Amino acid sequence: MYPAPIEAYFAPRSIDEALQCLAEAGDDATFIAGGMSLMQAMKARLVEPRVLIDLNEVEELRGLARGPRSLTVRPMTRYRELAATSALHGALQALGDAAATVGDRQVRNAGTIGGSLCWNYVASCMPSACLCLDATLVLASLAGGTRSVPIKTFLVGPLETARRDDELLIEIVFPASIRRGVGSAYRKYGGAVDGLPIVGIAAQVEVDEAGLCTHARFSVGGILPTARAFDGVGEILRGRPGTPAAFAEAAAAAADAIETQGDHLASAGYRRVLIRTLGRDVLAEAHARASNGAGR
Amino acid sequence: MKKEITVTVNGEAITHTVPLRLLLVDFIRDECGLTGTHVGCTYEGRCGACTVQVDGRALKSCMKLAVQADGKEVTTVEGLAREDRLHNLQKAFSRYHALQCGYCTGGILMNAVDFLNENINPSEDEVRRALVGNLCRCTGYSHIVEAILAASAMRHGLKPVPPPAETEPAP
Numbered sequence: 001m002y003p004a005p006i007e008a009y010f011a012p013r014s015i016d017e018a019l020q021c022l023a024e025a026g027d028d029a030t031f032i033a034g035g036m037s038l039m040q041a042m043k044a045r046l047v048e049p050r051v052l053i054d055l056n057e058v059e060e061l062r063g064l065a066r067g068p069r070s071l072t073v074r075p076m077t078r079y080r081e082l083a084a085t086s087a088l089h090g091a092l093q094a095l096g097d098a099a100a101t102v103g104d105r106q107v108r109n110a111g112t113i114g115g116s117l118c119w120n121y122v123a124s125c126m127p128s129a130c131l132c133l134d135a136t137l138v139l140a141s142l143a144g145g146t147r148s149v150p151i152k153t154f155l156v157g158p159l160e161t162a163r164r165d166d167e168l169l170i171e172i173v174f175p176a177s178i179r180r181g182v183g184s185a186y187r188k189y190g191g192a193v194d195g196l197p198i199v200g201i202a203a204q205v206e207v208d209e210a211g212l213c214t215h216a217r218f219s220v221g222g223i224l225p226t227a228r229a230f231d232g233v234g235e236i237l238r239g240r241p242g243t244p245a246a247f248a249e250a251a252a253a254a255a256d257a258i259e260t261q262g263d264h265l266a267s268a269g270y271r272r273v274l275i276r277t278l279g280r281d282v283l284a285e286a287h288a289r290a291s292n293g294a295g296r
Numbered sequence: 297m298k299k300e301i302t303v304t305v306n307g308e309a310i311t312h313t314v315p316l317r318l319l320l321v322d323f324i325r326d327e328c329g330l331t332g333t334h335v336g337c338t339y340e341g342r343c344g345a346c347t348v349q350v351d352g353r354a355l356k357s358c359m360k361l362a363v364q365a366d367g368k369e370v371t372t373v374e375g376l377a378r379e380d381r382l383h384n385l386q387k388a389f390s391r392y393h394a395l396q397c398g399y400c401t402g403g404i405l406m407n408a409v410d411f412l413n414e415n416i417n418p419s420e421d422e423v424r425r426a427l428v429g430n431l432c433r434c435t436g437y438s439h440i441v442e443a444i445l446a447a448s449a450m451r452h453g454l455k456p457v458p459p460p461a462e463t464e465p466a467p
């Protein structure tokens with residue numbers, strides 16, 4: 001399998017240069033990040049970019065930066081780096097969990113968080129993890145400067161996002177106050193170890209000094225049209241101690257409320273069972289991390 | 297549609313003019329004539345037989361374009377041995393019978409060498425997990441896992457678990 005002919009290839013070294021390349025190349029120009037989705041699509045001729053703009057040499061698109069109340073992850077940060085960093089411990093650990101279990105180690109050496117979010121494949125891990133952790137995406141274009149889009153608005157549908165064709169994703173910003181008692185976790189179930197998620201679940205739990213849940217976020221990936229959050233979990237858990245019964249009740253409510261699809265991988269009913277069981281376990285793990293003083 | 301690139305392959309700088317859509321795996325096999333890098337699945341990026349190292353990191357070379365390796369160091373399985381001396385991991389693969397047909401072996405070696413650089417003392421579970429991106433249709437993986445653990449132990453000067461006993465062929 002071979003990509004269709006490519007007319008031009010650029011490897012810019014800065015954000016400005018990348019945007020310039022895009023503006024000059026116009027239609028049919030495509031950014032390539034880790035290539036873990038795009039190369040498959042090019043070889044299958046699902047996409048036939050005339051011009052490729054390679055982001056791998058843009059140093060300023062890589063790495064993490066901590067602010068007073070936030071953590072910024074730049075889009076070309078690879079899964080390997082996210083899985084290894086201690087910067088996510090505590091409140092944002094769901095992102096580290098998700099990155100550590102994407103595909104296999106060769107995929108984690110190449111694939112990026114930004115590529116995964118911009119591709120927004122149904123069976124993927126970054127969209128649901130970033131939705132749970134309430135990310136804000138910063139997009140830049142030559143004409144429009146920068147704009148910030150909440151992840152909930154950004155994720156539109158299968159292979160569809162709110163990114164305009166002339167925009168480059170430059171930052172993924174997570175709220176990360178230095179409050180204690182916040183923990184998060186991500187787990188998925190797929191057909192093989194570290195395989196594409198039939199269902200993937202992220203949860204973030206906040207506890208007070210008495211060990212009562214003060215806040216919880218819960219999101220599900222692997223479902224159509226795109227990863228979704230379920231606020232009901234937070235309402236059910238608020239003010240309650242983190243007991244197995246409470247987590248089971250909250251996850252069951254999510255499984256009942258979230259519409260799921262049946263496909264060749266799993267029936268809709270099976271997906272609901274996964275949301276119930278994985279959801280209960282992920283909530284327990286996030287709660288345990290919160291209670292251990294994670295998020296400090 | 298074409299571009300001149302210079303890639304350092306196993307220590308030797310190679311300059312070629314290549315079509316932009318040429319895959320790195322085809323550059324390695326067809327342009328450099330290094331056929332130890334295999335193609336086992338052609339496009340899903342699943343089998344890992346095409347794994348090489350680019351600047352020291354294990355990557356599937358069917359998932360990269362050759363032009364993306366311009367200016368980089370590529371190491372293939374042919375670059376593991378030093379003159380006549382096999383790499384420790386290659387010796388361990390031989391001693392532990394970690395290959396049968398050998399189709400997957402080049403890719404597994406290139407992935408495992410990167411893995412052992414990253415994890416200096418892996419557990420069996422970690423080794424198995426590191427092999428998720430490499431399919432082997434022959435061995436059932438057990439001997440591959442043993443060989444990688446043995447190579448890791450050799451590096452620490454520890455005595456590796458002995459290889460499975462040789463059985464005498466029936467007279």
Ligand SMILES: Cc1cc2nc3c(=O)[nH]c(=O)nc-3n(C[C@H](O)[C@H](O)[C@H](O)COP(=O)(O)OP(=O)(O)OC[C@H]3O[C@@H](n4cnc5c(N)ncnc54)[C@H](O)[C@@H]3O)c2cc1C
Nearest residue numbers: 031033034035036037038103111112115116118124125169
């Ligand atoms: C064998 C295998 C197993 C996998 N398993 C999993 C799994 O378990 N879970 C999972 O979630 N994923 C999995 N994936 C997919 C993987 O996560 C991809 O890395 C990811 O989907 C795309 O990221 P990328 O960096 O490779 O982006 P690319 O494939 O390079 O790009 C994807 C798209 O995003 C666009 N893009 C990239 N960066 C930017 C940017 N900064 N601004 C604007 N547009 C941009 C590109 O133009 C392209 O359209 C797997 C892939 C493979 C090959």
Ligand code: FES
Nearest residue numbers: 337343344346358
């Ligand atoms: S040929 Fe199978 S992963 Fe590259």
Ligand code: FES
Nearest residue numbers: 396398432433434
């Ligand atoms: S030895 Fe035959 S595929 Fe691995």
